[in-house]
Amino acid sequence: MTATDDVFEIALRWGDMDALGHINNVQIARLFEQARVECFNSWFGDARKGIHLLVARQEIEYRAILHYSTDPVRIACSISDIGRSSFEFGYQLLDAAGAVCAIAETTVVIMTREGRPTPIPDDVRPILDEHKGEPVPFRRRSGTGK
Amino acid sequence: MTATDDVFEIALRWGDMDALGHINNVQIARLFEQARVECFNSWFGDARKGIHLLVARQEIEYRAILHYSTDPVRIACSISDIGRSSFEFGYQLLDAAGAVCAIAETTVVIMTREGRPTPIPDDVRPILDEHKGEPVPFRRRSGTGK
C-alpha cells in the first residue's frame, strides 16, 4: 500500500467459503468488486453522470489462502495506469493480520450509454490522476508457466 | 476452439445477473470454475489422488456482454502452457449463438497435501500434454492502458 491508496474494509461472509474451507477464489473477485464499487462511489460524484464503466479484463494473483474471519479484510485501491478511453484499477487485499492474500487489476473502459468506448471525460481524468499509484506487482504472467 | 479442446455446457442461472441485467463478471468466473471442475473430473482419474490443485492466478478478458438465457453456454478448455510444478489452463466461453463472450486463463499449481508446490506427477504430465492447445488469445495486457 502506498500513500495514494484508498483502503476499504470489506466484511467476509461464512458463505464465501467453498468445500475446501477457504474463502473461494471466485468470492475473492466478489470482494474486489465490492471494493471497486465503494471506491468509485467515493471518488466520483457528478463526474460519473452520463458515463458507464465496463469491466473489460481482470487479473487476480492469489498469494495466500484467505481464511474466514469476522474481522473484515482491507482492500487498498489505486489507479495503476491511465489510457485514452480506459484505465487500470489496482487492488491489494490484506487479511486482518496484514498478510497480502491477493492482488488484482481490472481494466475499466469508459462507455457511452449507447455502449461504445469513449475518451475519458475531462472531469474524470483529474480524479484518476489524483489516485495514480504504482503498477500492480504481479509475479506471475500468463504464458510463462511459472 | 481447436481440435484439442474439450467443451463443457454450463447452464446459466437467472440469479447470475446483476443490477445491470447482464450475467455478472464475477459469475462468469463462477462459470469458468465449473467448467474447470468438470474438465478435471473428466481428464484426471486416479492420477489426481494425493495431489491438490491450487488456483494461483486467473485472468479473464470480457469480450461481449453475456445475456441470461435458458440455453447453456459452452466453455472450451485446453492447456495453454505447462511448467515444472504448475500449468496454465485456458478457456473460451461462447454463448448459445456462438459468440465469444469471455476468454480466461488460470494458473494451477500442484500442491502436496502439506501445502507446498511439488513437480507435476509423472502420471499427470501426459494428460496435460495430450490436451495442450494454443495460447489464450488475450488482446489486452495489464500495464498497457489499452
Added chain:
Amino acid sequence: MTATDDVFEIALRWGDMDALGHINNVQIARLFEQARVECFNSWFGDARKGIHLLVARQEIEYRAILHYSTDPVRIACSISDIGRSSFEFGYQLLDAAGAVCAIAETTVVIMTREGRPTPIPDDVRPILDEHKGEPVPFRRRSGTGK
C-alpha cells in the same frame, strides 16, 4: 410428484457447496429460484405482460443432505394454492438418485408496475388452475419446536 407437476432439471455447481462440503442451504433456495423462473417462462407467455411477480414469503424444509454431483437435480413444480392476488408455488427437489432433499413453497403476489398488489388477471388464473396440485407436505411448522 403428481401428474400435474412440471419437472425442471437444474445443474448443480461445485461452488454451491459450503465449508461443510454439502450443497449450501441458501444455494438450495437459488436452485428453487431457477426452477421457478424456468417454470414461469414455460407456463406464462403474453399473459405475463404488464404484471410483476413479487416473492412475499418462502418456506423450505430440508429433508436430506444434497451432495454435489455433475448430475442435475430435478425440481417438480406445481401450484399449491390460489388466492385473490397471490398464489402459492410448491416445489420438490430430488437428487439424481430420486431422494427428496428439500421441499418448498413460495408465496407469489401479483403486482402492478406501480408496486401494488392487484387481483390475478383473467388470463393468468386459468394457467394457475391448470397446474394446481397437492399442498406441499411440510412436516415441521414454525412455533412447534419439532
Added chain:
Amino acid sequence: MTATDDVFEIALRWGDMDALGHINNVQIARLFEQARVECFNSWFGDARKGIHLLVARQEIEYRAILHYSTDPVRIACSISDIGRSSFEFGYQLLDAAGAVCAIAETTVVIMTREGRPTPIPDDVRPILDEHKGEPVPFRRRSGTGK
C-alpha cells in the same frame, strides 16, 4: 426487536442485487445465514464442541424491498421456540432507515457427529433459554393463499 434480542450489523454487497435492482431474496437468506453464524459464535463457546447444528427448515417473509446501500442492515436475533432436540431461531432484518424488510425463522436441529438428532445438551439449553424471545410475527402462512 425486544430486550432479549442480539443485533448484528451485516454489510450489503452491490453483487447482492439481482436484475430487478433490489437485494435478491435468495441473498437475503445469505444475510440471515451470516447473522446466524455470528450470533452462534457470540452465544456458544465450548458449549458447541462435539455437536453439529443442522438447518432443517427456514421460512422468510419479505415485508419490503431492500435497496442496496453502503450502510449495513441490522439483523436482530432471538430464540423463538425450544424443543427437545431442536430450536427455532428468529430474525428481523431492518434496513439503515429502520424499516423491517424481512423476518425469518430457522429450525435448527442438534446432531451428533454421526448425523443423528440428539437432545439439546445440558450446557446449550440455558444459553437458548437466556435468549428466548417472542414468536416471529409472520402474517402469511402457507396454504392460506393470503
